[in-house]
Amino acid sequence: MSAPLLVLHGLVAGYxxxxxxxxxxxxxxxxxxxxxxxxxGAGKTTLLRAVSRLLxxxxxxxxxxxxxxxREPEAVFGLGxxxxxxxxxxxxxxxxxxxxxxxxxxxxxxAAIGASLAQSFDLFxxxxxxxxxxxxxxxxxxxxxxxxxxxxxxxxxLLMIDEMSLGLAPIIVDRLLDVLVKIRGQGVTxxxxxxxxxxxxxxxxxxxxxEHGRIVRAASAAELKSDPALQRAYLGAEDAP
Amino acid sequence: xxxxxxxxxGVLLGGLYGLMALGMALVWGVLNIVNLAHGxxxxxxxxxxxxxxxxxxxxxAALPIAMLALFALGYVIQRGxxxxxxxxxxxxxxxxxxxxxxxxxxxxxLLFSADFRTINPSxxxxxxxxxxxxxxxxxxxxxxxxxxxxxxxQLLLDRSRLGRAIRATxxxxxxxxxxxxxxxQIYAVTFGIGAALxxxxGGLYGLxxxxxPYIGATLTAKSFVIAIIGGLxxxxxxxxxxxxIGLAExxxxxxxxxxxxxxxxxxxxxxxxxxRPARSLKLA
Numbered sequence: 001m002s003a004p005l006l007v008l009h010g011l012v013a014g015y016x017x018x019x020x021x022x023x024x025x026x027x028x029x030x031x032x033x034x035x036x037x038x039x040x041g042a043g044k045t046t047l048l049r050a051v052s053r054l055l056x057x058x059x060x061x062x063x064x065x066x067x068x069x070x071r072e073p074e075a076v077f078g079l080g081x082x083x084x085x086x087x088x089x090x091x092x093x094x095x096x097x098x099x100x101x102x103x104x105x106x107x108x109x110x111a112a113i114g115a116s117l118a119q120s121f122d123l124f125x126x127x128x129x130x131x132x133x134x135x136x137x138x139x140x141x142x143x144x145x146x147x148x149x150x151x152x153x154x155x156x157x158l159l160m161i162d163e164m165s166l167g168l169a170p171i172i173v174d175r176l177l178d179v180l181v182k183i184r185g186q187g188v189t190x191x192x193x194x195x196x197x198x199x200x201x202x203x204x205x206x207x208x209x210x211e212h213g214r215i216v217r218a219a220s221a222a223e224l225k226s227d228p229a230l231q232r233a234y235l236g237a238e239d240a241p
Numbered sequence: 242x243x244x245x246x247x248x249x250x251g252v253l254l255g256g257l258y259g260l261m262a263l264g265m266a267l268v269w270g271v272l273n274i275v276n277l278a279h280g281x282x283x284x285x286x287x288x289x290x291x292x293x294x295x296x297x298x299x300x301x302a303a304l305p306i307a308m309l310a311l312f313a314l315g316y317v318i319q320r321g322x323x324x325x326x327x328x329x330x331x332x333x334x335x336x337x338x339x340x341x342x343x344x345x346x347x348x349x350x351l352l353f354s355a356d357f358r359t360i361n362p363s364x365x366x367x368x369x370x371x372x373x374x375x376x377x378x379x380x381x382x383x384x385x386x387x388x389x390x391x392x393x394x395q396l397l398l399d400r401s402r403l404g405r406a407i408r409a410t411x412x413x414x415x416x417x418x419x420x421x422x423x424x425x426q427i428y429a430v431t432f433g434i435g436a437a438l439x440x441x442x443g444g445l446y447g448l449x450x451x452x453x454p455y456i457g458a459t460l461t462a463k464s465f466v467i468a469i470i471g472g473l474x475x476x477x478x479x480x481x482x483x484x485x486i487g488l489a490e491x492x493x494x495x496x497x498x499x500x501x502x503x504x505x506x507x508x509x510x511x512x513x514x515x516x517r518p519a520r521s522l523k524l525a
Binding site for chain 1: 402405406408409412413415416417418419420421422423474
């Protein structure tokens, strides 16, 4: 097997004087769907912000063999590392179609961009119906679809999705998870960062559990799902408060 | 008839006011910078067109040159200096542009002297009379250029890849960066466009009024008021905001006397700052 697509080694990050991540090790192989799970405040979003270089950090970040720890966000994006940020972060006063086109901002081939647009609308028919509507006026689920579609327009090598399920009805989450499986089938590597532990593990190959800024468990998704300690902690089984 | 004449004058002059405010509104909306040197850019554009006119060029042919020159100046100032402080506290950019205004004003005084200058081509006095209302052709042309440029800016923002990137940067900076937009580049281009629009407005201003090194401060204040009235996202609305101010000034000079025309925009400025200070600083 070739070198892993993403390698984090001893990643340290925080806000001001407050450290959040205390030396995180994590790898994502090409073609995998990896879940990073943990409760609110564990440092998941901080990790994504550090990887996409919106946040300064210490330690090693390698993407496709290149050290990106000193790069700017735009440069990292140019390498194919694309993030669907927490809270969707759409351009609210731009149409759905314009939001998607912004995903393809760095691409110049009009024909290929058109093909990607058609593919996105194929994946999310509701977006096709609302292509002229302002993104800010979409429902939460539609906004998340728009955000994922925008990321796909960038032709990512690694798609990182932050808190996809946040604020969405379970039925919408299931539908989005199905789409992720489909996207992975098309050859896109995915790092899914989720508070909804069992939703994420239901589609992932492997999972990492982040607690208080440290990786406390790393195993296959199947193994993690059946882990009684994890079930207790995140499903609120027997001894939950 | 006098009333109709005043209305026509107000609308025509208001279109030019709108063009003056256009660049300020664009920069404000995208960079969150209230550019206090905006009027100085208008002044410089006026001088560029004036000297090209003195050298024998038609003022309307000189407009694109003023546009390019001011674009370059704006681009360099943003890229080299303002980008260093663009996302810091509002006070920093206010101080910087205030200082820039002082520097440009006194440089202009040093280089061009404090004399009043007017751009006075042979057709400056030409006009047509329609139903008893006199339309000065230079004013009409200035109005048309203003509307044309606002329309072009609207097209650029709505339809082009650059325009999308500019709006995206204004609406959500982090997301724009995540999707490969380099904000330093977008900021510099946007500031350049703002300066170019100011420069063009300055050239036209020289056709209808007098240019001195000191016109900047008044025009900055006027542009500020119009930007607030017209909003920061829609160029044609900014022109409309200019027309509102132009009409208000014209009516004030009719009913209160010409001395009072400036009272309108400055009175509105004071009112806005007193009544809606939050809105005026957080429009973006």
